[in-house]
Amino acid sequence: MVSQAVHERRMIRQRQNRHRFRDDKIAYWFLLPVVGLLGIFVIWPAIYAGYLSFQNWSFYKDPEFVGWKNFTDVMSDPLFWAAVGRGFVFVAMTVPPMLVLAFLFASLVVSVGRKFASVLKVSIYIPTIISAVITSIIFVLIYDYSGGLLNWFLGFLGVDPIAWIGDPAWALLAIAVPAIWLGMGLTSLIMVAAMVDIPQEFYEAAAMEGANWWQKTAFITLPQMKNILLYLLITGFVAAIQQFELPLVMTNGGPLDSTMLPNLFIFNHFRNDINVGYSIAAALLMFVVLGTVSAVVFKFVNSERLVD
Template sequence: MSMIDTSAQPTAKATEVTDPSGTSRRRRRRRRARVTEQAPQHLRAHLTAYLMITPMVVLLGIFVVWPLVYAFYLSFFEMSFYKDAEFVGFDFYKYVLTDPEFYDSLLVGLKFALMVVPTILVLALLLASFLATLSKRMAAFMKTTVYVPAVVSSVVAAIIFVFIYQDEGFANWFIGLFGQGPLAWLNTATTALPAVAVPAIWLGFGVSTLIMLAGILDIPESYFESAKLDGANFWQRTRYITIPSLRNVILFLLVSGLTLTIQEFQLPLVMTNGGPVNATNTPNLYIFNSFRDATPYATSYSLTAALLLFIVIGTISLIIFRVVSSEKSSDA
């Protein structure tokens, strides 16, 4: 196609020079029409779309793709801001991959995500199902209430929860009612990670509930009505109508939730600084703390660890997409 286009070009110019009369304009118009027809159908149809995304692609290219490529390049060097970088090949990959603390942090991140994400999904599903049954005014009020934690800064939430977990805090007062405690919630290896997971759930379930609610409201009412006529109870309606119809919504929440929570950083930083004995040392916190050292080694090490984390999280997302394949929902 393009060959025909280019070959047509000089002829057109020649015609224009030799024949300055009105005929050249007509020919040009005809030729342009022919060129447009000759461009592939899909390109013509999407040209506006491509134009619209161009600024974003350019910005992503500059701020994401290029830094990523450059970061991979730099990971083969021990970087110093004062001396020439020294080429070390795969040394830093070897260092990170043989460091037990890197794996420990990945495990902590996974455990944390497994505590937070399923809990959020179940809570959000239940709450969204409940909200869908409310009157408009009541639902609006409840939606706002549910969403409020999402606008609280996670640093503020972390500090509030640190107070809750103090020796004389709310959590110990509460278990004291049952004759238990007091517990050192944030300084005991077994309770520290669940204690950090609670504010993460509190912060995250508002948004998930609203997204699920939007999904539920999209399910045709007739499904539920006919199920009710057939005598299906709430659990059966949830099991056979709501969940299958929300498949893509749940998949989205699962993938985005997992990738976000594995990377949780602020809550453990403020609440425990990764302790006790690395029990809440999430991957990002681990990378952050290795970056804080002043040596050139630390800079290259944390860069490489960050790239490996990128690969790990990408792989996890890929596995989830494979296992729970995204399909068009049943009513589409």
């Protein structure tokens, strides 16, 4: 009897292993096209870009190995580091306000009725589906010095017109506003999903203790959403510092390079400099900067999963 039971368990285990192998094989076949496309359009271009970053290369001549010269040229270029620093300023202008506004909007959505919440979610998501180029054109018309809607409104209040995208003191802020508007939709919906997932028993117990909205937010909502907030912080940082379309269309990096963000700086260098290796080296250094900052954020922000 014992040997028969052992034999039956062995047969069951073999059948399970056979089915598991078959399922793994099917999964690998499904992954093969994705891995192939990833290798063609991501992995191989990244490897080739790394190779060209060590070359003095252009579209008109063969590559010539120059070692670390492209990287040293980029690292000694004050304009590159000025663009990176300006990118961090742009992140500070956009990410914190966007997270705060998205959190307040998400709190409003989860506190109203279902029908009104659906209208709010659709309205906040509309900017996400609008092209950044179209948004740039719209805000250029809004910021127009002589006929723009914003200066008309300020004139109605007795304030003199302001050259929003023509004055270095205001240009970066003028670009930050549409960036916040574009990013709020998806950020708000992610926060809504996170808030809905929080057990209502926590809020009911807090209400029985006499907690108000601020106390519930500080001691329940924010701690329960810390992983979502960390994700939105990282993705918001990466998206903001890589912003390209808004400064390109609205100001082309001006006036006086006040809106020359890193990606626009690399793009302008790529289209104006015959040495493409410099631009590739600058792009790789930006990748290092983004990875380093993301790692630092993960290091100093506790992202362990909450346990009920």
